[in-house]
Amino acid sequence: MITEKEQKVLDLIDENQDEIIEYLSKIISFKTVTPESGKGAGENKDNYRALAAIFSATLADMDFEVDSWEIDASQMGNFENSGVQHDRDMSGMPVVVGQMKSGGTGKSLILNGHYDVVPAGLAENWTYDPFKGTLKDGKLYGRGSCDMKGGVAAMIKAVKFIRQAGIKLNGDITVQVAPDEEATCMGTFSCCEKGYKADAAIIPEPTNMSVLIAMRGNSGGKITINGRAGHAEMTQPHWKEGGAVNAITKSIKILQAIEDLSEEWRTRPDKQHKYLDPDAIQTTVIHGGEWSITYPEKVELSFNANYIPATKNLEQEITDRIMKVAQTDDWLSENPPEIEFGGMYGAEISEDEPIAQLGIEVLKELGYDTGFSGMGSLTDAIHLINYAKVPTISIGPSDKPAHMADEFITVQELIDQTKAIALAIMRWTA
Numbered sequence: 001m002i003t004e005k006e007q008k009v010l011d012l013i014d015e016n017q018d019e020i021i022e023y024l025s026k027i028i029s030f031k032t033v034t035p036e037s038g039k040g041a042g043e044n045k046d047n048y049r050a051l052a053a054i055f056s057a058t059l060a061d062m063d064f065e066v067d068s069w070e071i072d073a074s075q076m077g078n079f080e081n082s083g084v085q086h087d088r089d090m091s092g093m094p095v096v097v098g099q100m101k102s103g104g105t106g107k108s109l110i111l112n113g114h115y116d117v118v119p120a121g122l123a124e125n126w127t128y129d130p131f132k133g134t135l136k137d138g139k140l141y142g143r144g145s146c147d148m149k150g151g152v153a154a155m156i157k158a159v160k161f162i163r164q165a166g167i168k169l170n171g172d173i174t175v176q177v178a179p180d181e182e183a184t185c186m187g188t189f190s191c192c193e194k195g196y197k198a199d200a201a202i203i204p205e206p207t208n209m210s211v212l213i214a215m216r217g218n219s220g221g222k223i224t225i226n227g228r229a230g231h232a233e234m235t236q237p238h239w240k241e242g243g244a245v246n247a248i249t250k251s252i253k254i255l256q257a258i259e260d261l262s263e264e265w266r267t268r269p270d271k272q273h274k275y276l277d278p279d280a281i282q283t284t285v286i287h288g289g290e291w292s293i294t295y296p297e298k299v300e301l302s303f304n305a306n307y308i309p310a311t312k313n314l315e316q317e318i319t320d321r322i323m324k325v326a327q328t329d330d331w332l333s334e335n336p337p338e339i340e341f342g343g344m345y346g347a348e349i350s351e352d353e354p355i356a357q358l359g360i361e362v363l364k365e366l367g368y369d370t371g372f373s374g375m376g377s378l379t380d381a382i383h384l385i386n387y388a389k390v391p392t393i394s395i396g397p398s399d400k401p402a403h404m405a406d407e408f409i410t411v412q413e414l415i416d417q418t419k420a421i422a423l424a425i426m427r428w429t430a
């Protein structure tokens with residue numbers, strides 16, 4: 001049941017739709033594209049810093065105590081499977097955190113959103129300027145409108161209209177605006193390392209107005225299969241007598257092993273999850289051979305795997321399978337493939353967590369016939385859940401337009417997302 005006090009906030013949000021749209025348009029206009037590795041914010045450094053300064057100012061205006069910093073990745077810790085890249089240049093991409101202490105005894109809440117966006121892609125596929133918010137027929141277009149500058153605008157404005165309605169919160173609110181979610185999630189990892197904690201967190205990522213509680217982990221890596229060079233037009237003796245070995249031919253068994261493993265996972269009982277697809281692994285890049293009339297010396301296979309949070313031995317299982325197959329080949333058993341891994345854990349919280357239940361409750365009261373959901377890829381929630389041990393949900397708009405040309409958010413969902421967060425803040429901290 002929506003109380004009279006809550007209704008006052010919802011009414012303010014309705015009456016001030018333009019302000020929310022305008023704020024979102026403004027933050028879309030800063031080109032905060034997630035950089036490729038090793039470049040820092042590069043040519044977008046000024047955009048990043050200017051937008052971070054706007055977040056800091058907005059939060060300071062609402063009496064948040066603001067902290068903002070740029071990350072030195074080389075100083076970050078080694079938390080297993082966190083995916084921290086110590087050699088990544090994070091310069092020019094500030095993290096902004098605002099804290100509002102209530103002095104009360106209510107539960108505390110983190111609102112977290114990322115302000116980096118994926119590149120716009122091919123300009124000719126956009127009807128509108130990707131870095132300018134354009135309002136047309138009830139939709140706001142622009143890169144990040146859906147994923148997730150819209151969510152950032154919603155969470156900041158939710159706090160604003162609660163304050164404007166004269167409601168004093170009884171629990172502490174922390175707002176975190178983080179960079180690099182689309183690449184490494186190190187912005188939020190840095191917040192967690194700094195010790196920011198709360199009784200729960202909400203990340204307004206796009207979720208089709210459902211409550212996201214589970215994400216698959218990701219593991220990528222490289223398998224190197226070595227052969228032995230030799231003239232391709234000469235008949236070669238057996239490799240034991242010094243003959244050449246074709247690394248491309250040898251890689252066939254390994255490619256098949258990966259395919260078989262993925263197929264097996266698809267139906268294996270321990271790989272099933274209520275809200276997530278089963279574990280899967282794909283070979284995604286292949287490099288092999290050096291010269292068209294030379295036996296190829298080396299093949300490198302890149303792979304990408306996704307796995308449910310309950311999977312704890314993914315790397316071991318992949319290694320074991322590849323080594324087992326290598327044993328069936330006399331060359332490969334003496335010259336086993338080399339495997340490198342890198343990746344990030346998945347995460348999930350129980351449906352019974354109070355914040356998960358609250359998410360469902362507020363969406364239902366706003367008229368959404370909703371439920372829990374999972375996501376095949378991951379978000380910043382992985383660090384809040386695994387590292388900071390903060391139960392975290394996401395609530396947000398339709399995810400279809402995310403990363404697309406002509407990305408958009410409907411005004412309806414932007415406003416409802418703001419309302420859902422406002423209701424969740426008021427009830428959680430009560």
Ligand SMILES: [Zn+2]
Binds near residue numbers: 147205206
């Ligand atoms: Zn996102």
